[in-house]
Amino acid sequence: MKESYVFYMDRLTGSYLDTFLKIRQYCLVASEYEADTEDRLSALLDEFLQAQAQNVPVENIVGKDLQQFCENLWLDMDWKSRLWAIADRMKPMVWWLTGMLAAMAVLLWTDPNAKETLQIGSWMSYGFLACTAMVLWYIADAGWKELLRHSQKVPTEWRQGACFVAAALCSFGVIVILRVVWPTLPIPVVPGLLVCTAFLTGYYYLNRTRRAETRFVQLPGTQDDPVEKMLREDVPSIHIQMKERLRRINQRRCHRGKMPLTQTEFIDLLHDEMHQKERWTYVTAGLMILAGGIVIWTGHGINPTETVVTVVCTILALGMVLPYGHRVTRAENQRIREWMEELEHHPEWWNDLNK
């Protein structure tokens, strides 16, 4: 089982921990490629731990200019890895565009009346419009990432505001494109905008763990909303999170006159919670499929072309959201399972949890 350096971050203290967290934030924002970041930060953490043990000042490792040190680390990253990271980020947008264009191509080929129904003048111009919207979105996203890279503190309200504005702009762009390409689309603009915003916001919410882990790691002591703060407490150490969790559970049990949890009982409790979380993911998926079915059913009987396009768009939207939600929940549970396996091999961890 591969062990992450994150397990050992809580062994750092004082200026060593502060400096390492700043460097980690910089690396995780600068590079989308976790393999690059994992190796680099693991080696750096090892150096910091050794320096701490030998009372060597942290400036001996990073120099006097921390910003320059981080810039050098980022510049050293392989340019091919950076290109792959950019391509990886553009994949969902490319799938979305390809799906829309493929649906239109199939309709034009199979339905003689499709051109008139869709009122397509030149479908290449609409494809160009979609490409332009996606490129602008990517530029805005890259610009935001660049801002984060140069700023060690990012206000929470900026991130939340940017998230909702981006979701609304994306939704509006999709609606505009559909209305331009398909003026007779039987979906009113404002409710459609709200539904798409809900879909995209749901996607960002389901993906919040990965986002917090890879993009929005904050310095300790900054003010934040409870969800983001909890996620950042998860990221440095599952062990610290579990320690706090066990302390709260045992406190409640003591107030009710019950004995504290044993190690076996605590592990069983965590297993039950993870199963519940995964079950809720399936419930959410079922509700989304139901919503998609309702959309399809309301479009039934209008004409085959509109029904097919509605089905394709709904499947594409669900296909983007559901796998991410399931993957994020599984990834989060996998990290906790790995920690529980380690707990069985390290009896001293249980003693530390109960301190």
Next chain:
Amino acid sequence: MGIIASGEIYGYEIRSRLEAVGFESVGEGTLYPLLSRLEKKGMLVCRKAKSPYGPMRKYYSMTDAGRAYYQRFKQSYCALNAKAMRVLGASEEDGEVRE
């Protein structure tokens, strides 16, 4: 490369030995990119293992190609150094004669 030639070693130890001989300003921002480049050129090989402190650590050792390159470099550097010392030595004698 001279430090790595003596045996398998990791980044922190390389920097400590460099500082011990007087290279005090070699930071990780300089050292690790250099090690990466040497690894890509086939001069070094890297092995990952768990360090005593917990995280994974990279241990570097020299390949045969790296050893050959290092020997060539050492020979040409020593030859250059000898020539430079002869010039500098001759300059000092000239300076003393003129005085």
